[in-house]
Every structure is written in C-alpha cells, then in structure tokens.
Amino acid sequence: MASATVTEAVPSALPREILKIARRQRVQDRWFHLACLFFAILVLALLGGVIVSLIDGALPALRKFGLGFVTAEVWNPVTEEFGALAPIYGTLVTSLIAMLVGVPVSFGIALFMTELCPMWLKRPLGIAVELLAGIPSIIYGIWGLFVLAPFLQSVVQPFLIHTLGTLPGIGFLFKGPPYGIGVLTAGLILSIMILPFISSIMRDVFETVPPILKESAYGLGATTWEVVWKVVLPYSRVGVTGGIMLGLGRALGETMAVTFVIGNAHRISGSILAPGTTISAAIANEFTEAVGETYTSSLIALGLLLFAITFLVLACAKFMLLRMQKKAGG
The missing domain is CATH 1.10.3720.10 (MetI-like)
Incomplete structure (x- = not known):
C-alpha cells in the first residue's frame, strides 16, 4: 500500500518540477531580452550624443561660413x-x-x-x-x-x-x-x-x-x-x-x-x-x-x-x- 502511494507521488511531482524549471527559464529569457535591448538603446544613445555634440560644437563655424x-x-x-x-x-x-x-x-x-x-x-x-x-x-x-x-x-x-x-x-x-x-x-x-x-x-x-x-x-x-x-x-x-x-x-x-x-x-x-x-x-x-x-x-x-x-x-x-x-x- 505504501509503495503504491510513493509510485503515485513521483509522477505528480515531476510536472511541478518541470513547470518550475520552465518558469525560471522564462524569467531568465525575459531578463536577457531586456539586457540586450538596454545595450542596443545605449549604443544608439551614445551615437546620438556624439552627433549632437558635434553639431553643437560646429554650429558657430557653420553659421559664420555657411556652405x-x-x-x-x-x-x-x-x-x-x-x-x-x-x-x-x-x-x-x-x-x-x-x-x-x-x-x-x-x-x-x-x-x-x-x-x-x-x-x-x-x-x-x-x-x-x-x-x-x-x-x-x-x-x-x-x-x-x-x-x-x-x-x-x-x-x-x-x-x-x-x-x-x-x-x-x-x-x-x-x-x-x-x-x-x-x-x-x-x-x-x-x-x-x-x-x-x-x-x-x-x-x-x-x-x-x-x-x-x-x-x-x-x-x-x-x-x-x-x-x-x-x-x-x-x-x-x-x-x-x-x-x-x-x-x-x-x-x-x-x-x-x-x-x-x-x-x-x-x-x-x-x-x-x-x-x-x-x-x-x-x-x-x-x-x-x-x-x-x-x-x-x-x-x-x-x-x-x-x-x-x-x-x-x-x-x-x-x-x-x-x-x-x-x-x-x-
């Protein structure tokens, strides 16, 4: 009787463990996606900052000399x-x-x-x-x-x-x-x-x-x-x-x-x-x-x-x- 109880408990525990692993993997994938998105936006922000800085520094000369x-x-x-x-x-x-x-x-x-x-x-x-x-x-x-x-x-x-x-x-x-x-x-x-x-x-x-x-x-x-x-x-x-x-x-x-x-x-x-x-x-x-x-x-x-x-x-x-x-x- 006890062995039957153990046998029935093992299959029921497996799906819970699998769901826990899948849930953890989804969280990891989500954080990985956010990290990659952050670094991609950071690169664009740095590039935009360089462009803005160059334009701001070049404006006096461009205003004076034009084309x-x-x-x-x-x-x-x-x-x-x-x-x-x-x-x-x-x-x-x-x-x-x-x-x-x-x-x-x-x-x-x-x-x-x-x-x-x-x-x-x-x-x-x-x-x-x-x-x-x-x-x-x-x-x-x-x-x-x-x-x-x-x-x-x-x-x-x-x-x-x-x-x-x-x-x-x-x-x-x-x-x-x-x-x-x-x-x-x-x-x-x-x-x-x-x-x-x-x-x-x-x-x-x-x-x-x-x-x-x-x-x-x-x-x-x-x-x-x-x-x-x-x-x-x-x-x-x-x-x-x-x-x-x-x-x-x-x-x-x-x-x-x-x-x-x-x-x-x-x-x-x-x-x-x-x-x-x-x-x-x-x-x-x-x-x-x-x-x-x-x-x-x-x-x-x-x-x-x-x-x-x-x-x-x-x-x-x-x-x-x-x-x-x-x-x-x-």
Missing part, C-alpha cells in the same frame, strides 16, 4: 578664415589610393592562402598577415617617415615623374619635385594598414565556399582562375564587398600614420606627389593650438564632416550589400 566652409580651400587661423575643401580632398584621394593598391593585393593574398598556399606555409602566413593589424598606427607613421618616404623620394617618385609624368591625360598627377612625403606616400601607408582587415575577411569568406562546388568546376576542366572568378567570387561576393568597405572605413578615419607622412599642407594640388592634408590629420595637428571659438568650432566641423562622409560610405555599402543579397536570393 562656403565646405567649398573654400583657404585655412588661415590668423585671419580666422577656414575652409574644409583641402582636407576633404586629401581624405578622399588618400583613401582612393589606398583602395586601388590595397584591394588587389588583399585579394591576391586571400586567393593564395585559400587556393594555392601549401599547408606548411598557410598557418604562418595567416598569422603574419593578422599581426599587421596589431601594429600601432604611430609605428606605421614612423616607418613611413624614416624608411618609406626617403625610398620614394630617391627611387620611386623620380621614376614616376620621368615616365608617367610625361604621358598626356594623367601626367599632371605625377608632376612636381619628389618631396618623399605627400598624398601618394599617405595612400601607400594606408594601403598597408588596411591589408590585414580586407585579406582576413576575404580569406574567411573564400573558405566558406563548399568544396564540392570547386571540385565540380575542377572536374569539368576549369582552371584555378576560372574557379575563383566563376565559383568562389559569385558565392562570396557579399562578404568580399563587406570586407572592402570595412577597409575603406579604416582608411577614411586613420590619423597618426597619415599625419606623419602627408606633409600637412592645407592646399589642393593636382599632383599626388605634393603634400596635402586630411580631415583627421588636420584635427590632430591643430586642436591643441586652436584659440578662439571660430578656430575650435571649425575643427569640430571638420570632425562632423568626417563623420558624415564615413556614415555615407557605410550606408552606401549596406545598401549595396542588401541589393546583392536580394539579387542572389532572387
């Missing part, structure tokens, strides 16, 4: 006349040079590591590429100033002046004396700095391609290049584009390395060998010396413009990725 702040080249702290055209030009041109050099090299590195690299070399090479991302930007700047710039001044830039500088159409890009420092040097430094970011992402997305797809293409007689161009890239184009845009965002905002080698001249030159400046370099160079509301506000306005440029680039990249995903889904 002329974006279209004027002059930058004269003595007369308190400021224009952002030269830093904007330098930022865009150095980033363009960095992408033109960095993207093909990154693609070659990723292709070699995933398709051609022997197994004994693959891991050391991957570690070496990723270590480039850990080098502080000021080290890149010092290396660029004392090693790369003298080499460019004595070897590369004279060659460019006497060859490409004589060509019609593009010759103006390589005119002028070989300073060593300048827009081209800054662009090359940036291309080295974005290499680990782009190549690592490309390598990772290349490795997500199912091996059966590549083996099928090889079985049909395709070459390595045909497999990459017609199988690997179409399959991973969304990730590749995202990696390129990540590198572009890195290039747009780089400060110290560019400050060392660009020459920090507030002027626009048709030659990429000439000194120039970028938005981030101008802020880093002059913020500690800014005296007066107009000067300080102009530097903050430069930061607002850099924020707007970066946001626009990333928004365009996101829109492009969504279109690519939609097209792939269709």
Whole structure:
C-alpha cells in the first residue's frame, strides 16, 4: 500500500518540477531580452550624443561660413578664415589610393592562402598577415617617415615623374619635385594598414565556399582562375564587398600614420606627389593650438564632416550589400 502511494507521488511531482524549471527559464529569457535591448538603446544613445555634440560644437563655424566652409580651400587661423575643401580632398584621394593598391593585393593574398598556399606555409602566413593589424598606427607613421618616404623620394617618385609624368591625360598627377612625403606616400601607408582587415575577411569568406562546388568546376576542366572568378567570387561576393568597405572605413578615419607622412599642407594640388592634408590629420595637428571659438568650432566641423562622409560610405555599402543579397536570393 505504501509503495503504491510513493509510485503515485513521483509522477505528480515531476510536472511541478518541470513547470518550475520552465518558469525560471522564462524569467531568465525575459531578463536577457531586456539586457540586450538596454545595450542596443545605449549604443544608439551614445551615437546620438556624439552627433549632437558635434553639431553643437560646429554650429558657430557653420553659421559664420555657411556652405562656403565646405567649398573654400583657404585655412588661415590668423585671419580666422577656414575652409574644409583641402582636407576633404586629401581624405578622399588618400583613401582612393589606398583602395586601388590595397584591394588587389588583399585579394591576391586571400586567393593564395585559400587556393594555392601549401599547408606548411598557410598557418604562418595567416598569422603574419593578422599581426599587421596589431601594429600601432604611430609605428606605421614612423616607418613611413624614416624608411618609406626617403625610398620614394630617391627611387620611386623620380621614376614616376620621368615616365608617367610625361604621358598626356594623367601626367599632371605625377608632376612636381619628389618631396618623399605627400598624398601618394599617405595612400601607400594606408594601403598597408588596411591589408590585414580586407585579406582576413576575404580569406574567411573564400573558405566558406563548399568544396564540392570547386571540385565540380575542377572536374569539368576549369582552371584555378576560372574557379575563383566563376565559383568562389559569385558565392562570396557579399562578404568580399563587406570586407572592402570595412577597409575603406579604416582608411577614411586613420590619423597618426597619415599625419606623419602627408606633409600637412592645407592646399589642393593636382599632383599626388605634393603634400596635402586630411580631415583627421588636420584635427590632430591643430586642436591643441586652436584659440578662439571660430578656430575650435571649425575643427569640430571638420570632425562632423568626417563623420558624415564615413556614415555615407557605410550606408552606401549596406545598401549595396542588401541589393546583392536580394539579387542572389532572387
């Protein structure tokens, strides 16, 4: 009789224990949801605070100069006349040079590591590429100033002046004396700095391609290049584009390395060998010396413009990725 009572009590206790566990899990899920929501709202609040602070600090300069702040080249702290055209030009041109050099090299590195690299070399090479991302930007700047710039001044830039500088159409890009420092040097430094970011992402997305797809293409007689161009890239184009845009965002905002080698001249030159400046370099160079509301506000306005440029680039990249995903889904 007692054993029957125990047998009947055990099944009745099990549902209560299960309900207690389910109730505790629902509470945990609820708190987890609230915590994630809080941190998401916190990120948006911080971003909004940054935007409001930049706009508030930039208002005096924007009220004084209006649209002329974006279209004027002059930058004269003595007369308190400021224009952002030269830093904007330098930022865009150095980033363009960095992408033109960095993207093909990154693609070659990723292709070699995933398709051609022997197994004994693959891991050391991957570690070496990723270590480039850990080098502080000021080290890149010092290396660029004392090693790369003298080499460019004595070897590369004279060659460019006497060859490409004589060509019609593009010759103006390589005119002028070989300073060593300048827009081209800054662009090359940036291309080295974005290499680990782009190549690592490309390598990772290349490795997500199912091996059966590549083996099928090889079985049909395709070459390595045909497999990459017609199988690997179409399959991973969304990730590749995202990696390129990540590198572009890195290039747009780089400060110290560019400050060392660009020459920090507030002027626009048709030659990429000439000194120039970028938005981030101008802020880093002059913020500690800014005296007066107009000067300080102009530097903050430069930061607002850099924020707007970066946001626009990333928004365009996101829109492009969504279109690519939609097209792939269709």
